Structure formats: structure tokens, C-alpha cells
Amino acid sequence: MYFGKIRKQTSGRVPPNQNVTTAFPVLHYGNVPYYKDMQEWNLQVFGEVETELSFSHEEVMNLPQTEYKNDIHCVTGWSKLDNVWKGVSAAEIAKQTGVKETAQFVILHAEEGWTTNLPIEDFLKDTSLLAHTHNGELLAPEHGFPLRAVIPHLYFWKSAKWVRGIEFSKMDKPGFWENNGYHNYGDPFREQRFSWDD
Structure with missing residues (x-):
């Protein structure tokens, strides 16, 4: 697979055994969803919250926006540096629903039943967001349009594409790749990288 121009590691910013690319490789399991009518799309937030909510696409776009x-x-x-994302902070979603103290984990639900898991403190980091725009342009379908998670301090499979649900959970629930x-x-x-790594 061609990853575009490769640069050597940049000191302090790039993890071990990663190569920096200027391209944006497309890697995923399953089909790329294409949405003909955004009025049929929604984002469900549920689980250990005071109020379960369903956001329309318009409502997501009208929430407070942030760039990071x-x-x-x-x-x-591969690593890609200096990405500029725009979207809704994960903390804003939590604020809207009122997360209970019993919530210890977040399970991101994507199209075709795909999920991934992370501790709630990672989801609520200032750097975590639900993005619709990358480097000034709306996400392409293959990169997660209309909404993808961006959890930059973890490997990028944790940044689920095509997010449709956010579950606040008492229990950890390993997702597709974790299983x-x-x-x-x-x-x-x-x-x-793998289950046997410390």
C-alpha cells in the first residue's frame, strides 16, 4: 500500500516504529457508508447517563464547535502530523446528557455493528472530539463522514469512523479489533499494538 511521501521520525512527537506520511491512508473493515438523506442519520447517546439523547445531523452541527x-x-x-479537526468535543456530549458517576467506560458504536472501547477519562480528555471536518474540508466518506471520533493519544483504530452511538458503560466491552x-x-x-503487548 502506498502511503505517500514518508519522512523520518520527528523527535518526541512520533511513537516508536512509526513512519510519518503526508498522505491520509484509508484502512477499515467493512463497507463505506454513503448517506443520501442526512435527515435519516442520527447519533444516539445512551447508557449510564441522566438523559438518553438522539441528535440529528443538524443538531450535532449546531452544538458548540471546536477546532483542535x-x-x-x-x-x-504510519503517523500523520498536524491534522486540524473541527467538531464537537467529547466533553460537550457528556455535558448534554449528564453522565452518571457509575460510567467507567465509553463504547463507540459505528455502522455495521462495529464498536471500540476506551476508559471514560480518555474519552473526556480535552483533545478528544467527534469530528466532521479535517484540514478545512468535510470528511470524505472513506474517512468517516459525517462524524468520526478523534482520540489522538491512542492508536487510530480507537478513533471510530461513522459513529452512530456513544454508550457510557459501567463495564468494559472490548470491540471488534480488541476481540x-x-x-x-x-x-x-x-x-x-496487540493483546500480548504490555
Whole structure:
């Protein structure tokens, strides 16, 4: 697979055994969804919350918006620096629904039943958001349009594309890749790629 121009590691910003690319590789399991009518799309927020909510696409776009610049790191070995994302902060979603103290984990639900898991403190980091725009342009379908998670401090499979649900949970619920040999947490600087990595 061609990843575009590769640069050597940038000191301090790039995890071990990653190569920096200027391209934006497309890697995913399953089909790319294409939405003909955005009025049929919604985002469900449920589980350990005071109020379960369903946001329409218009409602998501009308929530307070934020921009954040970060680096992303894929478990397959590429890193892309200086991405500028625009979207809704994960903390804003939590604020809208009133997360209960019993919530310890967040399960991101995407199209075709795909899920991934992370501790609630990781979801609520200032750097975590639900993005609709990358580098000034709406996400392409293959990159997660209309909404994808961006959890930049973890390997990028944790940044689920095509998010349709956010579940606040008492229990950890490993998702698709975690059940297929990937690490349950996925810290790129500790090279937590696979289930046997520390």
C-alpha cells in the first residue's frame, strides 16, 4: 500500500516504529457508508447517563464547535502530523446528557455493528472530539463522514469512523479489533499494538 511521501521520525512527537506520511491512508473493515438523506442519520447517546439523547445531523452541527490540531498514529505503522479537526468535543456530549458517576467506560458504536472501547477519562480528555471536518474540508466518506471520533493519544483504530452511538458503560466491552487480537487500550508510545503487548 502506498502511503505517500514518508519522512523520518520527528523527535518526541512520533511513537516508536512509526513512519510519518503526508498522505491520509484509508484502512477499515467493512463497507463505506454513503448517506443520501442526512435527515435519516442520527447519533444516539445512551447508557449510564441522566438523559438518553438522539441528535440529528443538524443538531450535532449546531452544538458548540471546536477546532483542535493533533498528530495521529495508526497501528499499521504510519503517523500523520498536524491534522486540524473541527467538531464537537467529547466533553460537550457528556455535558448534554449528564453522565452518571457509575460510567467507567465509553463504547463507540459505528455502522455495521462495529464498536471500540476506551476508559471514560480518555474519552473526556480535552483533545478528544467527534469530528466532521479535517484540514478545512468535510470528511470524505472513506474517512468517516459525517462524524468520526478523534482520540489522538491512542492508536487510530480507537478513533471510530461513522459513529452512530456513544454508550457510557459501567463495564468494559472490548470491540471488534480488541476481540481480534489488538490491545485493549492502544497507547502508541508504549507500542500497545496487540493483546500480548504490555
